[in-house]
Amino acid sequence: MNGHDGLTYVYAAAPDTRRLRAELVGVRGVSGAPVSLLGLLGESENERVPDGTPRTSGPKDAVAFVISxxxxxxxxxxxxxxxxxxxxxxxxVARAHNEVVQTIARHHTVLPLRLATVYQNDDRARRALVAQRPALAERIALLRGQSEFGVKLYVSSAAPSEGQRGEAVADSGDTAGLSPGKAYLRRRRAQHSAQESRYLHARQAAERIEALASRFTPHRVRHPAQRGALAGPDENVLNDAYLVPDERADAFRAALTTVTQDIDGVRIEVTGPWAPYSFAMPPPRRPDADGAGRAP
Structure with a gap:
């Protein structure tokens, strides 16, 4: 498949700069295809002016699609x-898509688009870029100099610690002399009490997280808690994403990782920096003919 064959797959939107174009040389995306920028005519720094000489710079808000x-x-x-x-x-496909986005995010502002955003050809993709440019430029300006961090809170599913176990036994009372059924019910009530205590601690930790994070950024997205294999052995009760200025990233991570140090039965996980997937704007409505294929 040569450079003009096939459909146009769009990974993200990004500022159209000569540096980014140069850094994408050699980058491979979905199906191992070369990745490049598709900009608006008259805006690219690499575009030649009528006398044949290259432009020295494009508009400050020049935006391009990252494509293959x-x-x-x-x-x-x-x-x-x-x-x-x-x-x-x-x-x-998801791994290849994400690798392209993360490669750009290491040194440039990037606005990720959803998986399998595909157009019939470059002309159709460029029409979409023209229509969406004001919104894309505005969102890229918001994301500039910031990265996404994930903050997850877990309630332990492990047996209570020695201190908690002692409290549970005290709460359950002496089971000596009780029938097996009554002894079992009393133990179950004690376990339930210990779990309720951990949920209370989790709420306290969540309040601390929100208060601390608000000192660093006003931008938060709350995702559904993870379930099953994604959550691991413990129960995920909080799954937030924050958009954090790069110069405050280390302080943000350090502050949040201390939240649960004095709280039993809960733990916090801070991940990042990531490309700002959670803060990409919602995908536009699909035009009647422009999109050859689009992920559901």
Whole structure:
């Protein structure tokens, strides 16, 4: 598939700069295809002016799509309906998509777009870029110099510590002389009491997190708590994302990791910096003919 074959796959929007164009040389994306910038005509720093000389700079708010080519038999609308049932294929595409976004995020502002945003060709993608440019430029300005951090809070599912176990035994009273059934019910009430105590501690920790994080950023997105294998052995009760200025990232992490030091039965996990997926604007409505395929 040469540079003009296939559909146009869009990973993200980013400022259209000569430096970013140069750094994308050699970067590979979905299906191993070369990654490049698709900008608006007349705005690219690499575009030549009428006398044939390169532009020295483009507009400060010049925005481009980060793109590569993908095969129609894998990414047109009909193919995507089938492919999104193939978890192995989907995982490969997601990993490649994320690697491109994270590569840009290490040194540049990037606005990630959702997985499998695909257009029939560059002209269709450029029309979408023209229509969305004001909103994209505004969002990129918000994200400039900031990264996403994940903050998760977990309630331990482990047995109570020695101190907690002693309290539980005291609460349950002496089970000597009780029938097996009554002794069992008393132990269950004690376990329930210990778990309720951990939930209370988790609420206290969540309040601390919110108060501390608000000192660093007003931008938070609350995600649903994770369940099953994603959460691990403990119960995830808080799953937030924060947009943090890069110069305050270390202080943010240090402050939040101390939240649960004096609270039993809960733990905090702070991850990042990440590309700001949680703060990308909602995808636009799909035009009637522009998008060849789009993730559900």
């Amino acid at each position: 080519r993908v095969a129609p038999h894998e990414f047109d609308e009909r193919a995507l309906k089938r492919r999104f049932e193939d978890l192995e294929w989907l995982e490969g």
